[in-house]
Amino acid sequence: MADIQLDSHLLNFIVEQEYQPGDRLPTIAELGDHEHLNISVSKVREQLEVARALGLVDVKSQAGTRLKEYSFAPAVHLSLFYALATDLRYFEQFSALRTHVEVAFWHEACRLLTDADKDELRGYIEAAWGKLNAPRIRIPNDEHRAFHLTIFRHLDNVFVKGLLEAYWDAYAAVELNVYAELTYHREVWEYHQRILDAICTGDFDAAQEAYIQHTRLLHYPTRIQAGAEAHLAEKLPDTV
Amino acid sequence: MADIQLDSHLLNFIVEQEYQPGDRLPTIAELGDHEHLNISVSKVREQLEVARALGLVDVKSQAGTRLKEYSFAPAVHLSLFYALATDLRYFEQFSALRTHVEVAFWHEACRLLTDADKDELRGYIEAAWGKLNAPRIRIPNDEHRAFHLTIFRHLDNVFVKGLLEAYWDAYAAVELNVYAELTYHREVWEYHQRILDAICTGDFDAAQEAYIQHTRLLHYPTRIQAGAEAHLAEKLPDTV
DNA sequence: TTAGACATATTCATCTGATGAATATGATTT
DNA sequence: AAATCATATTCATCAGATGAATATGTCTAA
Missing domain, CATH: 1.20.120.530 (GntR ligand-binding domain-like)
Known part of the structure; x- marks a missing residue:
């Protein structure tokens, strides 16, 4: 993990935790009261929406949020x-x-x-x-x-x-x-x-x-x- | 305005309304109960966050949300x-x-x-x-x-x-x-x-x-x- | 035993409303 | 006229409630 800082708390968290493509992230609620990640559920959702728009994560009900293989195309x-x-x-x-x-x-x-x-x-x-x-x-x-x-x-x-x-x-x-x-x-x-x-x-x-x-x-x-x-x-x- | 559809309701709205760079968009609250834009404030914020991350809008307290000149760089x-x-x-x-x-x-x-x-x-x-x-x-x-x-x-x-x-x-x-x-x-x-x-x-x-x-x-x-x-x-x- | 139907619990989806912080604006004072 | 200040607007953030979707395990029938 390189020392490149991203604007998004959530993206930094994903990188820091070294999640790999396919890995399931904590649920939105869990991320919402994660101690390191000091943001509320609504903030998590905002940043998750950015990550989703960029094609970095797949977020589905019940299936949770999964990290995708990196691709430049969605952005x-x-x-x-x-x-x-x-x-x-x-x-x-x-x-x-x-x-x-x-x-x-x-x-x-x-x-x-x-x-x-x-x-x-x-x-x-x-x-x-x-x-x-x-x-x-x-x-x-x-x-x-x-x-x-x-x-x-x-x-x-x-x-x-x-x-x-x-x-x-x-x-x-x-x-x-x-x-x-x-x-x-x-x-x-x-x-x-x-x-x-x-x-x-x-x-x-x-x-x-x-x-x-x-x-x-x-x-x-x-x-x-x-x-x-x-x-x-x-x-x-x-x-x- | 071309007939290109975007995933984001908000982005489609911005394009449809033909806002120009520098124009001020309605406040988040106004967008929240805009009749054509059928999304709540929280959804507006999520999509606004995406637009902000892509460098499409500048969003500041009191100054409101302003459309920026298009640039590919932020994405x-x-x-x-x-x-x-x-x-x-x-x-x-x-x-x-x-x-x-x-x-x-x-x-x-x-x-x-x-x-x-x-x-x-x-x-x-x-x-x-x-x-x-x-x-x-x-x-x-x-x-x-x-x-x-x-x-x-x-x-x-x-x-x-x-x-x-x-x-x-x-x-x-x-x-x-x-x-x-x-x-x-x-x-x-x-x-x-x-x-x-x-x-x-x-x-x-x-x-x-x-x-x-x-x-x-x-x-x-x-x-x-x-x-x-x-x-x-x-x-x-x-x-x- | 297995396939399919079904119930349930988990998780996301969306909305509402409340409180606080930042700041543009206009009012006030010097 | 300039500087200061008060206020209202707008965003920032959070908490909580309800609904919808669906993965999972359970039950039933062939």
């Missing part, structure tokens, strides 16, 4: 979503960050991919094509998210992975707010195929280059406009 | 500090992210620097040398932080700037936990001089290269060890 998610709620144009900035980060850690991530991972990536591409070719159009968002996150799966950097996870949450959230063309998605998956092919031949530079090119398809932010939702509905009929 | 800071409190080795991961991000946005940031900024950078270098040469050793942490943040001052990306701000908060916090050699700091400022010189001649590539080299001096994480604090005290006598 980023929360702050980012607040920003997006006030102004969607923040997405462009976060998107720029995401692209640069993926590029920066690209080789390190690719090197760590196993054959099983590559098969999984292939699976996402196939599933995506299946969806795009189906009579009832479904945009393969899940596969898109999974494809990219899988590439960075083994990267040993919780912060990079947290940023990327939050990015995909935001991506899904803004999806309905933007002008999206169906053709866009087909092109994306052609690039994904190129990325995977290059990864499989070990040419990570080529994969990176294909990745960079494919991000150029992302020009959502400039397309945000009033009534985008209605427009999207029009572009996405139930059947084609 | 990053909070989550990062929690991570560091559980394990200092997380600093290495965040440091890697920081370095890659600074490199990625280097040119864009340098292009936006004004002559006044460059003078300011020069001032930090001079102040740092002054401190390092003073009989009473003071490590120029403030100048170090200011030097780097000034370079990215005009970058139009709240997320990049937030990450960097949080990095420097963490840097200061881990400083006492690590084995730091005094000579290290002199070398750093020689590199800073090179960076500034290159920026002034408009050779941003050279500046970036000098930046990358200077980050190699940062090998804090591998040096983290038990009793580092005592060791540091020994290395930092009041007078030399």
